[in-house]
Amino acid sequence: MIKSYKFILIIEAVILLLSWFFKPYISFDENRSFGTFQIFILSFLPAIVLGISILFQKIAISVIQSDSGKIHEGFSEEKIWKISFYTNLLFAIVAIIAVMIIWLLKFEIAPVTTYDFSRDMATILLTLLIASFAIGILLVIKKTVWEVNKFVGILMILISILVFLAAVYIPAIGYFYLNKTFGDSVENTVEVSDSADEMTEVADEPDTKDYDFYSFNQKDFSDVETGGYFEKYYDRGTNENAKSQELLALFLSKNLDIRDDQYISEMRYAIMYAQHEDEFSEINDIDEQMGRKPEEIRQAFDSYKPLIYAFLNDKIYFDSNLNLIVEALIASHEDIAETENAEVSMKKINTIMNMGFKGEFPGEYFESLQPFMSEKVLAPLKKNAQKFEEEFEYNYKLNAVWIYSFWGRRFEEKNHEEVFKILQEINLHYQES
Secondary structure, eight states, X not given: OOXXXXXXXXXXXXXXXXXXXXXOOOOXXXXXXXXXXXHHHXXXXXXXXXXXXXXXXXXXXXXXXXXXXXXXXXXXXXXXXXHHHHHHHHHHHHHHHHHHHHHHTTOEEEESXXXXXXXXXHHHHHHHHHHXXXXXXXXXXXXXXXXXXXXXXXXXXXXXXXXXXXXXXXXHHHHEEEETTGGGSOOSSXXXXXXXXXXXXXXXXXXXXXXXXXXXXXXXXXXXXXXOGGGGGSOTTOOHHHHHHHHHHHIIIIISOOOTTOOHHHHHHHHHHHTTOGGGHHHHHHHHHHOSOHHHHHHHHHHHHHHHHHHSOHHHHHHTTHHHHHHHHHHHHHHHHTSSOHHHHHHHHHHHHTSOOSSSTTHHHHHHHGGGOOHHHHHHHHHHTGGGGGGHHHHHHHHHHHHHHHHHHHHHHTOHHHHHHHHHHHHHHHHHO
């Protein structure tokens, strides 16, 4: 079936390069880990891509044979391509075995980042392909010099082994991490509590609340003009202005649970609850379709800021403590910007949040992020968490971790600069009004 190893590897490279331009939606479980089905697909992915390449090779060779009666000289088997092919096949086998062992040991596999995960996978497979080609060259050199200089031949073998191990190890630690108790840590945006019972309690809490404290759903701002950015996400014939007002009222009243003298922790719980409820499916669908590109975020904000400011007048903005969150996010960004390298700091923050500590939550995260924190941010957060009395320390640290990890996530999404500008614009609007 295999008539040209060279052609197979070239086809595989083309498939991976093309896949880099596509961004299919990748879903994760409630702990931001891979589910069982995804683990199996992930383990067989190198083999699947290799199999597709072999199939294309067979089709192409058949066409060439039918046209010329023989395989074109350019498709003849060459030792270097043959070695590269079998090395690539070995990578696929190692991936299957490694992932199966991890799964059997009941470790959870999670991506270091979820943004552009499909591109990350294409990058990993391209790295393995390049490594297999390098190993092919090294082993051909080894065979050539073996009779003349066995030392050089052995050196080529050792370098090949190092290249193989590096090609497996570096992507593994750069794009994935394992955790026996990942569910005890933080779900991407610090939304997971440190026990299943606590998670259930938090998720059930919103049902007992009297939503729409400020009667957002009774307000009428039909006279407010918007840019209509979300119209492309609505069904044809939908009144864009009315629909946008309806969804924004729902978002403010229930998704954020805005109320007088609101506590940050309660707002976080409301956000967590909203992510898993059908009532908010339209909002979540738009959020998913819109993505995290900075230009999309900017266009959406510019389009609907007149409506946002209409809903959130000065009194509501300050009475609900929204100003506290905006000011804390701005000040925390400034703290990070004052470090030696802000981007490195944001990346480090995101890495800390993805480590999955096994100790006290959120204490360990708080201690790890403390070097980035300032009293300017922490003082108002402490005051806001006073209501919780016995749970004061838990909620205070949870809020601090969320505020600072916010920028690690925005850096991962590559929109941190635009989001910071928008927050500054919001803050300036209310300071001047």
